[in-house]
Amino acid sequence: MLKFDAEKFVTEGEKAYSLRADIEQIALKVQKEGISNIFFTASGGSNAVMQPFNYWMESKSSIPSYLLTAADFLAVGSKKLNKNSIVILLSKSGDTKETVALAKKMEQLGIRTISIVNKDNTPLAHHSTYAVNTFGYHPQELAFYFLIGKIMQVNNEFNDYEQFADELKSLPGDMNIVAQEVDSKAKEFAEKYQNADYQIWVGSGDLWGTTYNYSMCVLEESQWLRTKSVSSPEFFHGTFELVEKDVPVVLLESEGATRPLDERVANFATKYTNQFTKFDMKEFTLSHISTKFRPIVEPSVMWAALRRVSLHLEDIRDHPLTKRRYYRVVDY
Amino acid sequence: MLKFDAEKFVTEGEKAYSLRADIEQIALKVQKEGISNIFFTASGGSNAVMQPFNYWMESKSSIPSYLLTAADFLAVGSKKLNKNSIVILLSKSGDTKETVALAKKMEQLGIRTISIVNKDNTPLAHHSTYAVNTFGYHPQELAFYFLIGKIMQVNNEFNDYEQFADELKSLPGDMNIVAQEVDSKAKEFAEKYQNADYQIWVGSGDLWGTTYNYSMCVLEESQWLRTKSVSSPEFFHGTFELVEKDVPVVLLESEGATRPLDERVANFATKYTNQFTKFDMKEFTLSHISTKFRPIVEPSVMWAALRRVSLHLEDIRDHPLTKRRYYRVVDY
Numbered sequence: 001m002l003k004f005d006a007e008k009f010v011t012e013g014e015k016a017y018s019l020r021a022d023i024e025q026i027a028l029k030v031q032k033e034g035i036s037n038i039f040f041t042a043s044g045g046s047n048a049v050m051q052p053f054n055y056w057m058e059s060k061s062s063i064p065s066y067l068l069t070a071a072d073f074l075a076v077g078s079k080k081l082n083k084n085s086i087v088i089l090l091s092k093s094g095d096t097k098e099t100v101a102l103a104k105k106m107e108q109l110g111i112r113t114i115s116i117v118n119k120d121n122t123p124l125a126h127h128s129t130y131a132v133n134t135f136g137y138h139p140q141e142l143a144f145y146f147l148i149g150k151i152m153q154v155n156n157e158f159n160d161y162e163q164f165a166d167e168l169k170s171l172p173g174d175m176n177i178v179a180q181e182v183d184s185k186a187k188e189f190a191e192k193y194q195n196a197d198y199q200i201w202v203g204s205g206d207l208w209g210t211t212y213n214y215s216m217c218v219l220e221e222s223q224w225l226r227t228k229s230v231s232s233p234e235f236f237h238g239t240f241e242l243v244e245k246d247v248p249v250v251l252l253e254s255e256g257a258t259r260p261l262d263e264r265v266a267n268f269a270t271k272y273t274n275q276f277t278k279f280d281m282k283e284f285t286l287s288h289i290s291t292k293f294r295p296i297v298e299p300s301v302m303w304a305a306l307r308r309v310s311l312h313l314e315d316i317r318d319h320p321l322t323k324r325r326y327y328r329v330v331d332y
Numbered sequence: 333m334l335k336f337d338a339e340k341f342v343t344e345g346e347k348a349y350s351l352r353a354d355i356e357q358i359a360l361k362v363q364k365e366g367i368s369n370i371f372f373t374a375s376g377g378s379n380a381v382m383q384p385f386n387y388w389m390e391s392k393s394s395i396p397s398y399l400l401t402a403a404d405f406l407a408v409g410s411k412k413l414n415k416n417s418i419v420i421l422l423s424k425s426g427d428t429k430e431t432v433a434l435a436k437k438m439e440q441l442g443i444r445t446i447s448i449v450n451k452d453n454t455p456l457a458h459h460s461t462y463a464v465n466t467f468g469y470h471p472q473e474l475a476f477y478f479l480i481g482k483i484m485q486v487n488n489e490f491n492d493y494e495q496f497a498d499e500l501k502s503l504p505g506d507m508n509i510v511a512q513e514v515d516s517k518a519k520e521f522a523e524k525y526q527n528a529d530y531q532i533w534v535g536s537g538d539l540w541g542t543t544y545n546y547s548m549c550v551l552e553e554s555q556w557l558r559t560k561s562v563s564s565p566e567f568f569h570g571t572f573e574l575v576e577k578d579v580p581v582v583l584l585e586s587e588g589a590t591r592p593l594d595e596r597v598a599n600f601a602t603k604y605t606n607q608f609t610k611f612d613m614k615e616f617t618l619s620h621i622s623t624k625f626r627p628i629v630e631p632s633v634m635w636a637a638l639r640r641v642s643l644h645l646e647d648i649r650d651h652p653l654t655k656r657r658y659y660r661v662v663d664y
Contacts, residue, residue: 037396044569059408064369064396071565076391076537076589079489098565157411198530198558205408216562216570224573226530228560230548233403233430236664237376238548241556241657257408268664325573332568332600 001183003311006176009138013172016137020146020165026114026130027150033112035151036084037064041073043098045217046090049140051209052299053148059257061157070098074105081111088147089115092136094122103127116143139171139300164296170288171297175304178284186308189277194317197226199248200239202265204232205258206295207281210302214252218310222321232261236268243272252302253280256295279305333515335643338508341470345504348469352478352497358446358462359482365444367483368416369396373405375430377549378422381472383541384631385480391589393489402430406437413443420479421447424468426454435459448475471503471632496628502620503629507636510616518640521609526649529558531580532571534597536564537590538627539613542634546584550642554653564593568600575604584634585612588627611637 038057040050047069054067064080070089087106091099094117104127106113115128118136125131134143145168153161193199199219203211208231215229230239232251243249249269253262269276281298284305289297314321326332370389372382379401386399396412402421419438423431426449436459438445447460450468457463466475477500485493525531531551535543540563547561562571564583575581581601585594601608613630616637621629646653658664 044566047566055408058398058400058410058412060411062411064412066390068390069563069565071593072536072563072590075593076387078390079392079394080390080396204404216566220560221570221573226558226560226574228552228558231401231404233401234376234379234548236659238553240664241553241659242558243658258404261403261407264664268658271664272658326575326600326604327568327573332572332596332603 001180002187002315004179004183009176010172012137013139013142016134016139016142016172017169019132019134019143023132023143023146024150026132027147028154030086030112030114031151031154034084035063035086036082037066037080037086039073039078039081039085039087040065040067041070041087041099041102042090043070043096045213046092046096046099048209048213048217049299050088050090050144051212052141052206053144055206055208056148056296057152061152061155063151063155070096070102074098074102081109083110085111087111087113089113089124089128090117091115091122091124092118094119094124096124100124100127114147139175139303141297141300142168142171145296160292163290164293167289167293168297171300174286174288175301177287178301179304179308181283181285182279182305183308186305187312190309190312190316193248194313196248199225199227199250200235200242201227201229201250201252202232202235202262203229203252203254204261205254205256206299207252207254207256207302210299210306211252214306218306218321221327222310222323223313223317223319224325232258232265235265240268243269245273246275247273248275248277249273251276251278253278253282254295254298255281256298333512334519334647336511336515338512341508342504344469345471345474348466348471348474348504349501351464351466351475355464355475355478356482358464359479360486362418362444362446362462363483363486366416367395367418368414369398369412369418371405371410371413371417371419372397372399373402373419373431373434374422375402375428377545378424378428378431380541380545380549381631382420382422382476383544384473384538385476387538387540388480388628389484393484393487395483395487402428402434406430406434413441415442417443419443419445421445421456421460422449423447423454423456424450426451426456428456432456432459446479471507471635473629473632474500474503477628492624495622496625499621499625500629503632506618506620507633509619510633511636511640513615513617514611514637515640518637519644522641522644522648525580526645528580531557531559531582532567532574533559533561533582533584534564534567534594535561535584535586536593537586537588538631539584539586539588539634542631542638543584546638550638550653553659554642554655555645555649555651556657564590564597567597572600575601577605578607579605580607580609581605583608583610585610585614586627586630587613588630
C-alpha cells in the first residue's frame with residue numbers, strides 16, 4: 001500500500017500513549033487548583049485539531065470553554081480571562097508566532113498555560129506553565145483525550161474515563177485497519193477529483209474541525225485545490241444552491257449526535273449531484289473501541305482515512321504535500 | 333441611484349428605534365432575575381447576524397456566551413444550560429423549523445428565550461418568553477444593540493451605553509450616506525466580478541459574521557457564485573496558497589481591534605493578485621457616530637455598503653436576489 005508503514009504507526013502510538021500518566025498529572029493538578037474556564041487557542045490547522053475538544057466540553061461539561069485563534073485572542077483579549085483560567089495551546093513546530101506571543105502574554109498575566117508541542121526546546125514550551133512534547137506522534141488527539149478526559153472525569157462528567165483511556169491503547173492499530181479498509185476508495189477519489197476546479201466539503205459536530213481542516217490545510221494549502229467547507233446544518237442556508245449535476249460534494253459522516261444533520265446532506269446530495277462522496281464513520285471497523293466511545297475518537301479515525309486521500313493525491317498529481325507558494329517561503 | 337429610497341430607510345429606522353424602551357425593559361428584567369450565560373442561536377444568515385454580539389460579549393463581558401446553530405443545539409444540547417440561562421433567537425420569518433423547535437424545547441425546560449422576529453403572529457414568538465417584532469426594519473442589528481448594550485451596561489461593562497443608544501437614532505441616516513458614497517465602487521465591483529468563477533472573501537472580528545454571511549447567503553445563495561470565506565488570521569493558514577495574479581480577493585476591513593490582522597491580508601493580496609478589492613470601514617463617513625462607537629456599528633454599516641453590491645449584481649446579471657433552486661422550493 002502506498003507510503004504505508006503500519007508497524008511504525010503503532011510504535012509511534014505506543015510512545016504517544018506512554019505520555020498518559022504525565023498528562024493526567026497535569027490535569028489533576030490544574031483541577032485541584034481550580035478551573036473557572038478553558039481557552040483552546042492556536043493558529044490554523046492546530047486550532048481545528050482542538051475544535052472537537054471544545055465541542056465536547058460545550059455539550060458535556062459545565063466548565064465554560066472557548067475556541068479562538070491566537071491572533072484574535074491577542075488582538076481582542078477576553079473579559080473572561082482570570083487567575084483560574086486555563087489556556088491550552090498547540091503548535092507542532094512550537095514556534096508559531098502568534099501562539100508563542102500569546103503564551104508570553106499569559107506568562108505576564110500569571111495565567112496557567114498547557115502547551116502541546118512536537119519538538120524539544122521550543123519557545124512555546126519555554127513560555128508555558130506546562131508543556132507536553134508529543135514528538136509528532138499520531139494520533140495528534142491522544143494528548144487531548146488524556147487531558148480533557150481526565151479534567152472531565154474529576155468534574156464528574158466522564159465516569160467511563162479509565163475504560164476509555166485504556167481502550168485508546170489500541171487506537172493506532174485500529175486506525176491502521178481503517179486506513180487499509182478505505183485505501184482503494186481513497187485512491188479512486190483522488191484519481192477522480194485530482195483536477196476538480198471546486199469541491200464542497202461538509203461535516204458536523206466533532207468532525208467539523210476535520211472538515212474545515214482537510215479542506216483548508218490539505219486541499220487548499222498542500223494541493224492548491226479550490227474548496228468550500230460548510231457545516232451540515234449551514235449547508236442548507238446558502239451553499240447548497242451551488243449544487244448541480246457535476247459539482248463534487250464530499251460529506252464526512254459522523255456517528256455522533258449530529259448524524260441526522262449529516263444524513264440530510266447525504267439525501268440532498270444524492271439527489272442533485274452525481275459527484276457525491278461520503279466517508280462514513282459507521283463503515284469503519286474499530287475492533288477495540290466500545291460503541292459508546294466511537295463518536296469521541298472519530299476525529300482521529302477520520303484523519304487516518306483522509307490521510308490515504310492525501311497520499312494518493314500527492315502521488316497522482318505529482319504535487320508533494322509539503323510544496324508551498326507562500327507559507328514560510330516568502331515574508332508577509 | 334438604483335433601487336434606493338433614502339427616505340423610506342430613515343422612516344423604517346425610526347420605527348425600529350421606537351422599540352428601544354421595550355427592549356431595554358426586557359434586558360432589565362432578565363438581568364434582575366439573573367443571567368448565568370447567554371446562548372445566541374438561529375439558522376444560517378440569522379446566526380451570522382448575531383456573531384458580532386457574541387464576539388462583543390466574548391471580549392467585553394464576564395457573562396459566558398455561546399453562538400451555535402439551532403440545529404446543532406437541538407441535536408447536541410449543552411451541559412451549560414440552566415435555569416438562569418438566556419437563549420436569544422432570531423428568525424425573520426418567525427417559522428424557521430429548527431429555531432422554532434429549539435424555542436419549544438426551552439419552553440419545556442423552563443429556560444427564558446428572547447426572540448427577534450419580523451412578522452406578527454409567528455410560531456417562534458408564540459413559543460418564546462419574550463418576542464420583539466422588528467417588522468423587517470433595518471438595520472437588523474438595532475434590537476441587539478439595545479438588548480446586549482443594556483445587559484452589559486447593567487453589568488458595568490458598557491458605561492457609555494446611553495450615549496451610544498442615543499447616537500443610534502442617526503444610524504439609518506448615516507447608513508444612507510455610506511450607501512451613496514460607495515455606490516459607484518459597488519457598481520464597478522459588480523460589473524467586474526459578475527461572472528467570476530471563484531472569489532475569496534476575508535474579514536475578522538465583528539465583521540467575520542458579515543464576511544461569512546455575504547459570501548454564503550448573498551453570493552452563493554442568491555447569486556449562485558462560488559466563494560470561499562475565511563477569517564483574516566486563518567487566511568494565512570491555507571487559503572492564501574490559492575491566491576494568484578487573477579484570483580479575486582475581497583477584504584472587509586474593520587476599524588476594531590483586529591484591524592492589524594486585516595492590514596496583513598491587504599498587504600499580501602496587493603502583492604500577489606491584481607484582483608484585490610477592499611471595503612474599508614475607515615473610508616466611510618459616519619457624521620453622527622462617535623469614533624469610539626464606530627467599531628460597534630460596523631456590521632450595520634458594512635451591510636449598507638454591500639447591499640449596493642447586491643442590488644447591482646442582480647441588475648447586471650438579471651438574476652433576482654430572491655431566485656432559488658432549492659430553498660423553500662423543493663423538499664429536503
